Amino acid sequence: MFERLISLIGKDKFNKLQKVNVLIIGVGGVGGYALEALIRSGITNITIIDGDKIEESNLNRQIISSTSNIGESKVEIAKKRSLEINPNINIEAKSIFITKDNFKTIFDKKYDYVIDACDDMDIKYLLIKNSNKYKLVSSMGTANKFDPSKFQITTIDKTSNDPIARILRKRVKDDHIRNKFKVVSSTETPHQKGVLGTNSYIPGIAGLLCASYVVNDILKK
Numbered sequence: 001m002f003e004r005l006i007s008l009i010g011k012d013k014f015n016k017l018q019k020v021n022v023l024i025i026g027v028g029g030v031g032g033y034a035l036e037a038l039i040r041s042g043i044t045n046i047t048i049i050d051g052d053k054i055e056e057s058n059l060n061r062q063i064i065s066s067t068s069n070i071g072e073s074k075v076e077i078a079k080k081r082s083l084e085i086n087p088n089i090n091i092e093a094k095s096i097f098i099t100k101d102n103f104k105t106i107f108d109k110k111y112d113y114v115i116d117a118c119d120d121m122d123i124k125y126l127l128i129k130n131s132n133k134y135k136l137v138s139s140m141g142t143a144n145k146f147d148p149s150k151f152q153i154t155t156i157d158k159t160s161n162d163p164i165a166r167i168l169r170k171r172v173k174d175d176h177i178r179n180k181f182k183v184v185s186s187t188e189t190p191h192q193k194g195v196l197g198t199n200s201y202i203p204g205i206a207g208l209l210c211a212s213y214v215v216n217d218i219l220k221k
Contacts, residue, residue, distance in 0.1 A: 005041065005042055013219050014042055017041060017042040017043055017044075017218055018045075019045075020043065021045045021046075021047075021110065021111050021113075022045065022046050022047070022111065022113045022214060023046075023049070023113070023115070024038075024047070024048045024114075025049050025115065025117060025127070026049070027048050027074050027117070028050070028058065028074065029061040029117075029142065029203025030117035030203045030210065031050070031115065031117030032062050032063040032064045032074075033204040034115050034208070034210045034211045036082075036085075038215070039082045039085050039086055040086075041211065043215075044088070045089075046082070046089065047111070048075050048078055048092070048093050049075065049094045049098060050075050050078075050095070050118075051095055052074050053071055053074060054071065054072055054074055054077060055071075060198070060200055061198050061201075061202075063204065064078045065077075075093035076093055078093065079091050098120070100122065100126065103123075103130075107130070107133065112135065113134060113135045113137070113214045113217075114131075114134045114136045115210045115214065116136060116137070116138035117139050117210065121168070124138060124164075125168060128179065129177060129179070131179040131180075131181040132179045135181070135214075136182065137181070137182040137184065137210045137213045138181065138182070138183045139184045139206045139207070140159060140162045140165040140185040141163055141190075142198060142206050143190070143198055144190035144191045144193075144196065144197055145188050145190065145202050146199060146202065148201060150188035151186045152184070152185065152187070152209075153182055153183075153184055153213050154182070154183060154185060155181075155183065156168060156183050159183060159187075161187050161188060161189045161190065162186060162187075163190065182213055184213075
C-alpha cells in the first residue's frame with residue numbers, strides 16, 4: 001500500500017518511519033486527522049489517548065465521527081478505522097483522560113514524538129514542561145478561525161492572535177522553560193469572542209500540520 005510513498009522518499013527513509021513510537025493525545029478534530037495522516041504515511045507504532053465519546057456536534061469536523069458511531073469511544077473508533085487502513089500497525093488505544101495524577105504513569109513508556117491535540121490547558125502545559133523527554137508538537141487554538149493559509153508550524157514565542165498560545169506563552173516565560181518544542185498556530189484574528197465556533201477543515205489543517213512535522217522531522221535525520 002505504500003508504493004507511492006516509497007517511490008517518493010526511498011525504502012531506507014520509509015523504514016525510519018516504521019521504527020518510531022508516536023503518542024497522540026486527543027483524537028477529535030485535530031488528533032483524528034493527525035492520526036489518519038500518520039497511518040497513511042507509514043508510521044507503525046502509535047498510542048492514542050482520549051477519554052471522550054463521539055457526539056453529534058463532532059460530525060462537522062472530526063474525521064472519525066459518523067451518525068452510526070455516536071456515543072462510542074473515540075479511541076476505539078479511531079483504532080478500528082486505523083486498522084482498516086493498515087492492519088499491520090501496532091496501535092494502542094487508551095480510553096482515559098490524562099490528568100496530573102496519571103501523567104507520570106502515561107510516560108512510563110518511551111515515546112519519540114508526542115502530538116498534543118487536547119484542549120486541557122494544564123495538560124498542554126505539563127506536556128511542554130516535560131518536552132525534554134520527547135519531541136513535542138502542540139496544537140494551539142482552532143476555534144473561530146477560517147483561513148487555512150494562516151496556520152503554520154512555529155515556536156510559541158512567535159505566535160500571535162492565538163488565545164491559547166498567549167496563555168501558554170506566559171506560563172512558559174514565567175517558569176523559564178527552555179525546552180525546544182513546536183506548535184501549530186494560526187495568525188488569523190479570531191472571528192468571534194465568547195463563542196467557540198469551528199468549521200469543517202480548520203481542525204484538519206492543524207492535525208495535518210502536526211503529522212507533517214513528525215514525518216518530516218524523521219525524514220530529515
